[in-house]
Every structure is written in structure tokens, then in C-alpha cells.
Amino acid sequence: MIELDRVSVTYGVGHTALRAVQDVSLRIASGEALGLVGESGSGKSTVLRAVAGLIPHAEGRIAIDGRVLPNRRPRESRKIIQMVFQDPYGSLHPNQTVDQTLSAPIAIHRLGDAERRIMAALTEVGLGREHRYRYPHQLSGGQRQRVAIARALILEPRALLLDEPTSALDVSVQAEILNLLTRLRRDHGLTMLMVSHDLAVIAHICDRIGVMRGGRLLEMTTAAAMAEGRVSDPYSQQLLRANQTLDPAAIADVTA
């Protein structure tokens, strides 16, 4: 579904140039959820933004659904892949109601039937009619993130990019959003590429996990292997020790 071949991103030129991502290659099968973990500055979010098409100067080959996409994305490709941003306070237009935010993509792609689509998307993410005409400042952080997810879903994409979707939320709300994402993935067969610094969050959603550091993909492992501590790269082991809270049973309890 999503295929990256030697993708690199460089910021700046000359000797001040910063190589944020270096030759990252990976494949995500249809319906699979892949997580990228790593510390701040490891390039994980940059990979995600390159896949989304937000980095016009990304090098390498990015193919979605078997088609190689240019950095200037055709409008049609937007319907296949959508993204949920990290900060629910910054990803919604402050002067627009939920209704306006959700109508825009319908208008852009001339989908029609706005009324039904908006209500369906709201129901899907667990919001009701009473939230439809509210402004973002009238919503809680968790509700805002639900609106952001509804906005991503309204085009009925097949793949979802998640940029630390829970890191700006408090713990109880985090669990709700993670459960929502898990359910959406199951119901719609969504392919997911998720980025987080929190191994527990990644392990909750993803089957396979990639460890990134310094712009490189160090190791590709699975959630199960991570949980059992079976990782080969020394840095991955370090990362695992730093996330000692990772206990699959405990997570299952909290988020059940």
C-alpha cells in the first residue's frame, strides 16, 4: 500500500545542510499498521511528512497504492491518504466551526451529499450533533483530536498517517483516542503509518515497529518482539530500557 524507496530529506545547502532523513526504505502492506519510534530529531516525523507530500524537495521514490507519486501531489491522491496531526490545538482553524472544517474537503472534491457525510463522520469518531456547530475553543483536547480524525476520514481514505496523535492529550484521553484508532482500523481496513516517541502507544496500534535514529531506519521489528525485549540493535535495546513502563498486559488493562 505504502512503499518508500531510499527516501532522503535535506534541509539547507552547503556545509550547513542538515540531512534529516537518510535513505529510508520500507513497505507497508494493505491493512497493516506500522509504527516509527525514535527520539526527537530522529527524522520520524519528517518521513511521515514526506509520505504526506508536505515536503516538496524530498528525494527518493514514494509509491502509494502501487503508483509512484510526484512531490506535487495530484488532487486525486489526497483521497487515498490522509493525515492526523500531533497538536489538536493547532490543526483546527480557530475561526471555523466543526461543520465548516468538515465541509471543506467535501467541497474541494465535489463529493456532494455533505449533510450525510458530515453526520456519518461525526458519529464515526464518537461526536454528536451538538458538537457540529461548535468552534474549536468550545471543545476539549480529546474532542478536537476526534474532529481532526473525522476530517481525515471524511474523504474515505485507505491509509492514515498519524503524527503522535495522542502526545498532546492527557493519559485517560490518550487511551480513548487509541481505542478509536484501533476500531477505525478494524472497521475500515485502514493502512496506518504512525509516529511516536512512546513505545506503549505504538505497541497498542502497530504490528511492526521501525526504530529510527539520526535520520536512519536502524531496525525493523515487531510489537511482540519489542514486548519480549528481542531487539538486536544496541540503540533499540537502549530505547526499550528507557520505556520500561512497556507492559502489554498493563496497557490492555488501561485501554480495555
Next chain:
Amino acid sequence: MSATNLRIGAPTGWRGWLLDSAPASRNQARLGRWYRAWLGLRRNGLAMTGLVIVLALVFVALFAPLFANHAAAYTQTLTDRLQPMSWAHPFGTDELGRDIYARVVFGSRTTLTIVALVSLIVVPVGLAMGLPAGYFGGWIDAVLMRLTDIFLAFPRLVLALAFAAALGPGIENAVIAISLTAWPPYARLARAETLTWRHAEFIEAAELQGASHLRILFTQIVPLSMPSVIIRLTLDMAGIILTAAGLGFLGLGAQPPSPEWGAMVSSGRQYLLDQWWVATIPGLAIFVVSLGFNLLGDGLRDLSDSRG
């Protein structure tokens, strides 16, 4: 905003409908937003004073014939020249025996016309130059901003003088001359506002949904830039009125016999010591209206700052 809600308690009726935290339609949500802004403005006494003055100006200009006799503003009665204030002439008469009260009332039309026309030119031009500069950056930014710099370098009154001298004096040319020198700050402001929001995540989200640049500019960035542009415009109104009056004073604005406050001050100059009202009354009108716009602008700025 929620503090307002608490203070009122649980409002009912149309206020409850406006302050409803779960509006049932697009219009209710929008009206509710306006109503909350109004509640904020209402608590600011000075801003309300400004608003009352500005509304009074608009009202008087629209319904001038209700307040004064049109003929009295134009008819010259040389036997009645330079009369002091009386019941027949509340503000006295000028050097040609015209009623100053009527001329001040009808002069508000001239002032309002100039202000309205200048705003209609300055805001679109400023946005057209500033939005693309901030949004696209690069060479577009460089070209548009250097152009803005050039216009910013002209002294306002001198350019207006040259312009009026070249095209001939008159209200339309005064408007063009003022607009020509008034738009650059709006271009700068629009660019700065655009730069603030350019890399916001909601702009990226709109891009990801396939929105065109034009759509993003008009539906996402313009609504966010408009408040500061409107505030700036309100604060600039006083300057525009004063420039217009200055041009009138120099004989380059509205032409006699049409009443214009600046020209009235100019003609009263010679009688300032003995017949003080001839220059003072239109001067006071300029002062009050400028003050009104400034107070309103300050109030609007406070309102937008507190919103956060």
C-alpha cells in the same frame, strides 16, 4: 468568553439562543460569535463612546436633510455674513452668510464618502499585495515588498499635492491621492499575518485535503487576517480624515461651494480672532470624528488581544 456566560447565569430567550454552547445551525453559531464579541465591546466604555460617535456620523451623513436645510448650506446671504451663534444659526454663519450648522451636517457626507472610498481601495490593494507575498515567499515576496517599499517612501501629503496638482483638485482625486500612499502599511500587515499562519498545521491539513492555494488564502488566511486589518483601518481613519481635511484646507480637496470641513477651517482662518466660530466649529467636527474612530479602533484592538 466563558466568564461572560457565568456572569449572566443561565440566559434564556434570544440571549440563551445566541450564547448556546451547542448551536444547532451554521447561522446560530456565527451570530453567537458576533454576540459574544459585542458583549466584550460593550464592557469597554471608551470604545462604546467611539462607536456611538462613528454611528452618529454615519446616521447624520445618511439622513442629512432631516437635520439641516440643504439650501441653508449653499445659499449665500451676504447681509447675514459672519453672524454669531443664535437660534436661527446655532453655529453662526460664515463669510458668505451660509449657515455653518447646515454646512457641518452636509460636510459629514463629504468626509464619510472620502473615508469609505479610501477603505474600499486600500484594503483590497493591501491584501492583494500582502497575501501572496507572505504565502508564496521567494521572488514574489521580494518583488511585491520592494514595490511596497517604494510607495512607503513617498511623503503622503506631498504625493497627494503632486497628484491633485496633476489631475486637478477634487474629491475623487483626493481619494486616489490618499489611497496611493495609504495602502503600503496594509500590505505589510497582511504579509505579516500570513507569515504567522503560513506553516500552521491547519493550513497543512487544508493542503493535504487538496485545497488550492487560492482556496487556502481566501478561506483560511483572509478570515484570520481581517481583524487586524479592520482594526488598523479604524485607527487609520483619523489620519485619513485629517489628510482629507488638509487637502481641503490647501484647496486641493472638495471644491467650493460644496461643504468640506477642511476647506471650512481654511476659509475661517482670516476671521479667527473676531469670528472664532467660523474655523472652530468645523475643526471641532474633525476632532470629534477622528477621536471617535480612534477610540473605536483601540477598543476593537483590546477585544482581539483578549481573545487569545
